[in-house]
Amino acid sequence: MVWTLVALLAVASAAVAWREPRSLSVGVLALLAAGASVLAVAGPGGVLAALLLALASLATFSVLSGLTMRRQPGQARVGRVAVALGVVALGYCAAVLGAWVGAADDLVGWLFVLGTPAFYVASLFVAFVGYGAVYGRIVRRWARPVDVVIVLGAGLHGDRVSQVLASRLDRARVALERSRSRGRDTHVICSGGQGPDETVPEAVAMARYLVDRGVDEALVRREDRSTSTDENLRFSAEIAAHHGLEQGRFAVVTNDFHAFRAAMLMRDAGLAGHGLGASTGPRLWAAAVLREFTAVLWEQRLVHGAVAAVLTGAAAVVAATP
Structure with missing residues (x-):
């Protein structure tokens, strides 16, 4: 039984x-x-x-x-x-x-x-x-190619991306290249507003980081108003819709401790696709995982x-x- x-x-x-x-x-x-x-x-x-x-x-x-x-x-x-x-x-x-x-x-x-x-x-x-x-x-390993890669902001050092944010952008670049190599006209949206201690919006510094590393600037969009993950997704979806991609597939790139919750928020926002995580240093991982779990409970x-x-x-x- x-x-x-x-x-x-x-x-x-x-x-x-x-x-x-x-x-x-x-x-x-x-x-x-x-x-x-x-x-x-x-x-x-x-x-x-x-x-x-x-x-x-x-x-x-x-x-x-x-x-x-x-x-x-x-x-x-x-x-x-x-x-x-x-x-x-x-x-x-x-x-x-x-x-x-x-x-x-x-x-x-x-x-x-x-x-x-x-x-x-x-x-x-x-x-x-x-x-x-x-x-x-x-x-x-097995995710399908996507039409839009959304990279979530994670704070700047002045006008330069932090190490955590750089890991997200590097992961996003790989996802972008992978989807385009499989025949999709994939674009990337850098999503992040400007914090009180930041000299430029996160989206601006993120886009600059990608372009400096070989990403075609024509493929990069900037979403510079958001202050939370919900706003990241909502405002980025509006940009995608403006370019006729509201029915496409999305990859939301964040850190590994946040990827599954980001995917859950994507589901709630009606976005098809998946969350994708960049690696996180062990010193921060336990606290970050516990914070994400507490948010899910709440x-x-x-x-x-x-x-x-x-x-x-x-x-x-x-x-x-x-």
Whole structure:
């Protein structure tokens, strides 16, 4: 019976991925299939161990990202909160593990009820990071050619692109050349407004960077009004529509930690295509991934809150049953 459930969940995950790969549901269904497999092989104890591992992973990310943020201007308080939450979660995992090893089944049960919301969030985190990594690898290798490459801005040093932004532009140049080599009349849109500490709009510096590295200026468009990813996509779509490409395929280039969420935002904006990520240094990666995951949770906070409440109630009923 359990293996039938595993098969159904796996088929459902594949079906959703085929219809719309830019959906976290793909990762959630795959994770549920994996969880059911663990239940079939190792029983409830195996599921508890997997949940503890997921929560410990999220807690470790929180501590590492908090330590990184504490060294950044204006992020010290947020960093301290992230470290504190991570330490508390690790302490909770140790308490559950201690009660489990000590065969205190009732205590384990009620500790599990207490931690059900955290287990739910940690499971979503594993689905987000795991499927995001799979999505990024598949896109880099097998993505179809596109009509428009949109590069998202990432801040300047005066009038020059930062290292993070340069990595995005280099990835965009590769995507542009790849699509044009396969017969598409592909153009690139540099998307980014002007921040308070920037001497020119990001789009201007981005376009200059690409042209200086051999990209034909006739292929480059500039979107210089946006201040957020939503505006990047909306304003760039308007430019594409002005050139008759509103029904085309798009590649939105950002960094790898942001690529899957950017793809989700593309889906919501009605843009066909995929998100494409440039590599990120390990020093910034953990904090950036945690920030993206928090944004995804916040965007659907009412839904996730309701699901966590239902799961906690169900866990409490099970724990109270003799």
